Amino acid sequence: MKPIKLFYQTRCPFCKRAFSYIDDLKKRPEYKDLVIETIEETEHPEIADQYDYYYVPTFYIGDEKVHEGGIYPNEVEAIFQKALEQ
Numbered sequence: 001m002k003p004i005k006l007f008y009q010t011r012c013p014f015c016k017r018a019f020s021y022i023d024d025l026k027k028r029p030e031y032k033d034l035v036i037e038t039i040e041e042t043e044h045p046e047i048a049d050q051y052d053y054y055y056v057p058t059f060y061i062g063d064e065k066v067h068e069g070g071i072y073p074n075e076v077e078a079i080f081q082k083a084l085e086q
Contacts, residue, residue, distance in 0.1 A: 003035035
């Protein structure tokens with residue numbers, strides 16, 4: 001299992017939805033132990049600038065970008081599954 005890195009902005013409605021989907025999925029036993037590092041890009045631009053993306057929310061597993069931009073519950077679950085497999 002690899003940790004997930006999530007870049008977001010506090011004011012972003014898509015990010016708020018992503019956090020809601022994450023909260024729902026983390027209630028399931030298979031996902032409860034996943035590690036998700038969250039980085040608010042406007043508070044930590046020095047970290048965000050090290051990654052190649054334009055839209056939030058953006059998810060990375062290791063150094064691989066696995067999703068960028070608007071998101072749906074099934075896409076968050078696919079990210080979780082990928083993190084579990086690695």
